[in-house]
Amino acid sequence: MIQEQLIERTYTYKVVESVNIQADVFRKSDERIRPVIVWIHGGCLMGGSRTNLGKQELMKYVEEGYAVVSIDYRLSPQVMLKSIIEDLQDAFRWVREQGPALFQIDPDRLAVIGSSAGGYLTLMAGFCVEPKPVALVSFFGYGDVAGKWYAEPDDHYCKQPPASREENLYLYCRQNGLWPNIVAGHDPKTEPRAFDPYCPVRNVTEAYPPTLLLHGDNDTDVPHEQSVIMAEEFARVGVAYEFVSYPGAGHGLGANYSDAVNKTVAFLRKYLQ
Template identity: 30%
Template sequence: MFCMRTILVCLFAMLTFGSCKKKDDAGAAKTMLKVKYGTDVRQAMDIYLPANRNTATTPVLILIHGGGWTEGSRSDLNAVVDTLQRRMPDYAICNISYRLAANGQNIFPAQENDVKAAVEFIFNKQTEYGISNHFALLGASAGAHLALLHTYKYSSPVKIKAVVSFFGPTELVQMYNNPPNPLIPLLLAGVTGGTPTSNSAIYQQSSPYNFVVAGASPTLLLHGSNDVVVAASQSSILHDKLNSVSVPNQYVLYPGAGHGDWTSAVYTDAFLKVETFIKQYNP
């Protein structure tokens, strides 16, 4: 009798402690670094969960770094994480890395597939992480291209509610044929495995512009007028396409700004617009 009573008391204590621990975890902010969503070393993310989160109302913002699809890492956006946490403390933030194209390896659509896998991984962790199915994407340069591509191309397992592009490529054939500098065609040929003539399918399938339809997710486009890596026309043509099918969007062109080498005043304005936009469409 004594042993059975002891077992029951211990079991009750374990269950009580377990439930309290779960509640305490959800009540406190939590950071998880180098969370793997695949087997490659670059298929990983850093996750920042807010305090008092829950599966009904805690929105998710996924960040995707740039680097021409050939370099860079999620650590490049650590300052952005800090900025967004201060502005949007109730949001869960996932900062992802992905495989990089190099020497004929991991060419398109490897990066597209990695973003899809990362989104699916986060979606499947909703209950464990205490997050909702309200997802938004934000990317810079090549990361913006990947954010736009995923948003317009995929609606399963979750439709992205809003997407933000910092100077991202949108239509790769035009980018190849009308480059802002002579290195761009070489870069595109390297990451796609060909030219628009030799490999037209991958250029078509990798261009967010081609997947815009009525009902696409609201889009915020931020670009500098003097960008010599991704021409501002890449955002303006997408803006026109979104308008043509009545998709809510905002295009902000910063006069004199280049490819990310923006002044603090420009970045302050940009992140104010990001905050307002994301809160409007992915509250």
């Protein structure tokens, strides 16, 4: 596709205390009503941006015929997880209510794609967003934010020099098992039920959307097991899903990423076309 055939626009979908929370929209420059992908960036809920969507991946989705909406959301520790989820819900509400007029999409053909923390928010969208998306794709995401992997010191990160909260908050959290406390404002050891609304693995029902899970089995940031436990829940209740495990791949999938995008396109063809 030549650049002139691509429309790119930025919208403010929400304003909080004079801060504009924005979304970038990409689509072919025609008037055809198109299915839509909401893309959610990663960054441990502490960093990242809607601009992190890679050009090759974006163009793959646009050439396939989708409009793509890449959203920002507020980040921790400036806000707690509850507020991040509210941003997620408001973004989907805006896409459904305003998208048809603003960028010619069919809100009933809506899928979600996200990586890492964006994969977590994608899985959250499977039960905290109404109407539910048609399909979900989680690139090395996670379903349990209160599990030992996040709530206890991590062996991989503890091999690195100790970090202070001020110099590297994420590393500090992983070395001390404090990510759930700082991001959600609750201690999973003393308040385990406080995490029920924020753990996709605790909220899988028969109504959960069809889901594609993509994960490397040598991921030292988000354990491969996080996709395994989601797959087990899907199988238990009868949710349609596919789980692609990449042997030897670490966080981000490395050279396997383009294959994961191709598998994503094939998966979405089943539900959005």
